[in-house]
Amino acid sequence: MSARYELCIPVFRSHAAPRDFAFRIDLQLGGGALELKGQKAADVVHADSFVVRETEPIFTTIDGEVVMMSVRSQAYYGLGSVGSEVWNAIATPSRVDEVCARLVTEFEVDPLTCEREVLDFLNDLVKRGLARVVAGDS
Secondary structure, eight states: OEEEEEEEEOOOOBSSSOOOEEEEEEEEOOSSOOOOOOOOGGGOOOTTOEEEEOSOSEEEEETTEEEEEETTTTEEEEEOHHHHHHHHHTTSOEEHHHHHHHHHHHBSOOHHHHHHHHHHHHHHHHHTTSEEEEOOOO
C-alpha cells in the first residue's frame, strides 16, 4: 500500500527562482503502520538551538532540490528549494537563528515568518529522525 503525504510550508520566494518551501513524503507501508515518535523536550528546536542532519538518509540533489530516502523509516522525502537550503545549511551543526539570517537575505521573507517556518520544518525533521539537536558553542 502506498500513501502520499505532503507537508507544505508556504513561504519564501527566491529572488532567482520562485518556488515554495515544501516537504513531501511518500510512504510505503507494509504489514504495519509507520509510527512517528514524539519529541523529547531536549529535542525541541528553538532559535538558539544547534541542529545537524542525521547521516542515515541517503540523499542527492536534483535540479537544486534535495531528494532523500530513509531506509529506517521506509520513506522517501523531497525538499523544495528553501527546504534544500536548510538541509544543506545543517550539514554541520548550525544555529537556527543564523540559518534564518542567511535565508532572509536570499529570499523574500520577513525575519519572524522565516524563523517560525524554519523552526516548524526543523522540528519536523527532528521528529522524523532526519536531524537532531546538538550542543554547540554560542
